[in-house]
Amino acid sequence: MNAERHAQLLQFLDSLGLKPLAGMDLERLDEALTHTSAGLSLNHEKLEFLGDAVLRLAASEFLEQHYPNLSVGQSSALRAQLVSDRWLGELGQAIGIESVLRIGPTAAGDSSARATLRAEACEACIGALYRLWGDLTPVLRWLTPHWQTTAKAFEADPHLHNWKSALQEWSQGQKRGLPNYRCQEISQIHADPRRFHCQVNLGEQVLGEGWGRSRRQAEQEAARAALARIRPARES
Known part of the structure; x- marks a missing residue:
């Protein structure tokens, strides 16, 4: 990884409210932000697969910490909002993930796939952060403020997007x-x-x-x- 890309990833982490540990290798994050369409040997797919599972666990932890009195049914309904592709796509747009995402020219020109690309990249980043830190700490630190906003909207309208x-x-x-x-x-x-x-x-x-x-x-x-x-x- 060249110095310019390394600096870009550090700035991206900072925008998420995260500071890497001393000597932390950011190759995993670079992998997460490299779409398959870029045609490189390492890409986001495996970390996206991991991120899908980590996301659900982190969302469950968030609900346990902040909404412990919800019923199982209510928790399930709210979690479905917090881990949805729609939510991930909106998150990716909010943090400007496309500015650090390496994609091929065909994918870059497909405007109809932008939301999907953002959602996949966010899931892959979640997987990368879990690998880098070894626990849910960075994922919860990053996502909690965004989840709190969605949860408040859900409280006002329990059928939000359902x-x-x-x-x-x-x-x-x-x-x-x-x-x-x-x-x-x-x-x-x-x-x-x-x-x-x-x-x-x-x-x-x-x-x-x-x-x-x-x-x-x-x-x-x-x-x-x-x-x-x-x-x-x-x-x-």
């Missing part, structure tokens, strides 16, 4: 049964924001439709559209 659950509660409260989601893959392009189209029905009535990079996201967007449509009736 519109399917909110729609199901409404339909059951109206004794109208369960919503039915019909999804179709429209595009074969990975990370295309309109890859899947979904329509949500209640009986024969179409309540809403949505698009997403995955079936799950398209279903959530369809449920969000349905809730926006029925909101006036709910509030009257």
Whole structure:
């Protein structure tokens, strides 16, 4: 690693509120911030795999420390928000991770994949930090302020980004049964924001439709559209 890259990584760690231990080798962090599209022998994939597991454990620790009175169901719902790809993509944008991410020209030119790239890079960084420090300390120090912001928003709206659950509660409260989601893959392009189209029905009535990079996201967007449509009736 050249001196310029080393200095860049030190500055990046500082922006996360972290200071490396004396003599710490930053090769792991460099690996985490090297996307497969760069065509280099070491890339982010293994550390992303590790980071996925570390992220869930760290989020569980955060909830135990800051929200010990939540039920298991509430903790599970909140943790799902704290480890979601959407959240990771937003985190990557907030910290400007693309400025230190090494990617190939094709990936760099694919604007539809930016959120996915940011999410993958954040997970890989989590894996790298765990390897470098040997525990959850740097991960919790970095992520806790961001998680606290999300947790407060979740407290204000328990269905934050889980519109399917909110729609199901409404339909059951109206004794109208369960919503039915019909999804179709429209595009074969990975990370295309309109890859899947979904329509949500209640009986024969179409309540809403949505698009997403995955079936799950398209279903959530369809449920969000349905809730926006029925909101006036709910509030009257």
